[in-house]
Amino acid sequence: MPVDDRTWARYLEWCLSSDLAPSTAEKSGRYLRFFEREHGLELGDRAPSRERVIQLLSSSRARGVKPKTLNSWVRELNLWSRFNSLGWKMAYFRRRGHPVIQVPDDRIIRALRRLRWANPSTSARNRALLALLSDQGPRRNEVVHLDLSDRRKTADGRPVVTVRFGKGEKERLLYIDESTDQLLEEYVQRYRIDSDPRALFTAPRGRLSYAYLARIVKEAGDRVGAPWLSPHKLRHYVCDSLLDAGVSVPSVAEVLGHVRWETTALYRSRRLATVRAEQEVRAASRARFGGPK
Numbered sequence: 342m343p344v345d346d347r348t349w350a351r352y353l354e355w356c357l358s359s360d361l362a363p364s365t366a367e368k369s370g371r372y373l374r375f376f377e378r379e380h381g382l383e384l385g386d387r388a389p390s391r392e393r394v395i396q397l398l399s400s401s402r403a404r405g406v407k408p409k410t411l412n413s414w415v416r417e418l419n420l421w422s423r424f425n426s427l428g429w430k431m432a433y434f435r436r437r438g439h440p441v442i443q444v445p446d447d448r449i450i451r452a453l454r455r456l457r458w459a460n461p462s463t464s465a466r467n468r469a470l471l472a473l474l475s476d477q478g479p480r481r482n483e484v485v486h487l488d489l490s491d492r493r494k495t496a497d498g499r500p501v502v503t504v505r506f507g508k509g510e511k512e513r514l515l516y517i518d519e520s521t522d523q524l525l526e527e528y529v530q531r532y533r534i535d536s537d538p539r540a541l542f543t544a545p546r547g548r549l550s551y552a553y554l555a556r557i558v559k560e561a562g563d564r565v566g567a568p569w570l571s572p573h574k575l576r577h578y579v580c581d582s583l584l585d586a587g588v589s590v591p592s593v594a595e596v597l598g599h600v601r602w603e604t605t606a607l608y609r610s611r612r613l614a615t616v617r618a619e620q621e622v623r624a625a626s627r628a629r630f631g632g633p634k
Contacts, residue, residue, distance in 0.1 A: 343377060343385060344377065344384045344385045345385070352421075352424055353367070364482045368482070369416075369417045372413070373417055373418075376397070376417075376418075380397055384421060387427065391427075391429035391431075394418055394429070415431045415432075418431060442577060443574060444581055445567055446578075450475050450578065452566075453561055454468070454475070456471070456565070462533075465531065466528050466532065466533070466534075466549075468524050469525045470542060470557060471557075471575075472521040472525075473502070473515075473525070474572055474575040474576075475575050476579070477515040477579060478576035478579030479504060480573075480576065480598070484542065485549050485551055485554055487540070488541055491503040491541060492522075500516075500517050501517065502514070511600070515596070525541075542554070559571065576597065579597070580605060590605050
């Protein structure tokens with residue numbers, strides 16, 4: 342039996358009372374509705390059972406769904422179990438090692454900023470969106486919650502964007518580049534669709550959604566030869582480019598909204614360790630087999 346709107350409202354209130362951020366609670370609801378809609382998972386009337394959840398996870402794994410994705414599912418299903426006192430808790434999938442993180446380089450970023458779309462309104466919005474993501478690396482959730490009022494100028498005239506829904510409800514300022522601000526200004530003044538009176542980024546039906554934003558970035562990545570591109574990969578680009586420019590780890594952590602500096606360092610160290618290992622293996626192979634230097 343599908344879950345009714347009243348139960349969803351109670352679940353959202355329960356998530357917030359459990360110290361989850363509003364954005365995290367909303368994401369949990371989206372996941373659970375996805376399970377209902379796409380996988381036929383019954384959530385109402387003391388459901389699902391532990392056996393039904395195991396069946397869903399195991400069949401999805403057999404179809405090739407990655408452990409990282411399944412662990413996101415486990416988290417939301419465990420929350421639903423706690424909310425309904427179902428008495429079960431699923432274990433997370435083990436992930437062997439760390440995947441190689443593909444990060445766009447300056448060439449790809451320049452190509453992204455040159456992109457145009459046929460519809461002028463769509464083009465202006467997407468160009469401003471990509472500029473903001475590659476300039477300051479906000480999280481996808483932070484971007485979709487931006488309001489028009491979050492854009493402003495500081496006392497000394499510097500353009501900034503206020504992130505109000507960072508992790509842990511932490512608010513921070515993004516000091517954006519003048520070129521990014523110009524694209525935002527053109528979009529807002531000439532092309533923004535007024536389908537939501539408050540939202541900065543909109544679509545014909547209202548505020549830009551979490552999934553819609555991801556599709557925009559994926560399409561842009563396809564067009565510049567980076568089909569693996571995502572908002573989070575642009576976040577990695579910002580981290581790398583700032584550190585390469587000599588910005589301190591604490592300052593980069595402040596830009597990205599990391600509570601712990603170690604998280605910022607981890608963004609870097611995991612990828613560099615993989616790159617360094619690959620370079621060392623190639624150098625050893627050249628030495629052994631007399632290949633080109």
